[in-house]
Amino acid sequence: MAKLYFRYGTMNSGKSIEVLRTVHNYEEQGKKVLLFTPSVDDRSGVGIVASRIGMQKSAIVIQDGVNMKELAAKERPNCILIDEAQFLNAGQIEQLAEIADDLNIPVIAYGLRADFMGQLFEGSASLFAIADKIEEIKTVCWYCDKKATMNMRCKDGVPIFHGEQIQIGGNESYIPVCRKCYTDKKREAGQH
Missing domain, CATH: 3.40.50.300 (P-loop containing nucleotide triphosphate hydrolases)
Known part of the structure; x- marks a missing residue:
């Protein structure tokens, strides 16, 4: 089957x-x-x-x-x-x-x-x-050595946390990150 x-x-x-x-x-x-x-x-x-x-x-x-x-x-x-x-x-x-x-x-x-x-x-x-x-399919966090579980959107290298769900892009727009680094960057941006 x-x-x-x-x-x-x-x-x-x-x-x-x-x-x-x-x-x-x-x-x-x-x-x-x-x-x-x-x-x-x-x-x-x-x-x-x-x-x-x-x-x-x-x-x-x-x-x-x-x-x-x-x-x-x-x-x-x-x-x-x-x-x-x-x-x-x-x-x-x-x-x-x-x-x-x-x-x-x-x-x-x-x-x-x-x-x-x-x-x-x-x-x-x-x-x-x-x-x-x-x-x-696993990969490593951009910022540390933990397993990446989240996709962080960036604009000009700066993480952003708002916008349309779909924005087609590659390395210029997204980086793989672990949940902790995602949360840390979100806090730094005043979004959490």
Whole structure:
């Protein structure tokens, strides 16, 4: 029986590298993979999954109206991979579960747990609720040696704690931090 996996981590934890490595491993064995990414993630261009170390691959763009289950039924891949799954809505996450349950195709979704204010994204909350297996991809805090669990948004190198939930960016906009360093920086900014 196929499963729905959610592999989550902070910014800079290597999620996209892991997605690209997994695609490579399947394809190297002559197996078919469908790679999806939400249309909102346009850092490297819409429909491109890219890592900070320079690896990239074209992906199917998830936007309103895209029926991933229908596409999976037609294409019959060995596996489905999703990058930036936190940006999906609850209905799209249900489609992923149906792909695993009804079509017996494993689905591995990669994404952030929470936003820069510590709030769950809709897609992440849905995946935490229904995924068969949840795995953390770990990295280290920018400021200390503890495990990073939070994403800190920065503007010109200064931490900020307000704004829209979604702001697409990389190292120029976000750093991985532990909860203590996040709280300390929030207090320094007079936000806590």
